[in-house]
Every structure is written in C-alpha cells, then in structure tokens.
C-alpha cells in the first residue's frame with residue numbers, strides 16, 4: 163500500500179488507542195498514519211458508510227474493498243460491465 167501524501171511505502175502496524183488496539187498503517191517516509199476507519203472511507207468513497215463495531219468485521223470489510231479495487235485494476239472490460 164502507498165501513502166496518499168508522499169507515495170511512500172506504508173507499513174502495517176498495531177496501534178494502541180482509547181478503545182483498545184487496532185491495526186493501521188504508518189508511512190515509512192512521512193509518518194502519516196491511516197487507521198481502518200479512514201481507509202474504509204477512502205476505499206468506499208462513501209462518507210456515511212456504516213463502520214462495523216468489531217475490529218475483525220472492520221478488517222474483513224476493508225479486505226473486501228481492496229479485493230474489488232484490485233480486480234477492477236486488472237480487468238478493464240469487466241469494470242464496465244460489472245460492479246458499478
């Protein structure tokens with residue numbers, strides 16, 4: 163994954179927040195941190211998307227969006243017919 167600010171390499175990391183631990187990504191170049199909620203908003207493009215309460219559900223949803231994005235990149239013809 164690449165940093166949205168500097169396009170540096172993002173590194174998965176475990177963070178300790180107010181509501182317990184969560185997994186996020188930190189940019190190795192500029193130190194920008196993306197948490198799963200931010201990432202989900204970016205991936206979905208919906209600002210009012212429902213955020214799952216459990217961390218595992220959240221990560222599963224992110225992986226789902228990442229898969230959709232990845233498959234769209236590879237098959238352009240499929241993109242026109244497909245998911246939109």
Ligand SMILES: [Zn+2]
Nearest residue numbers: 165168189192
């Ligand atoms: Zn960066």
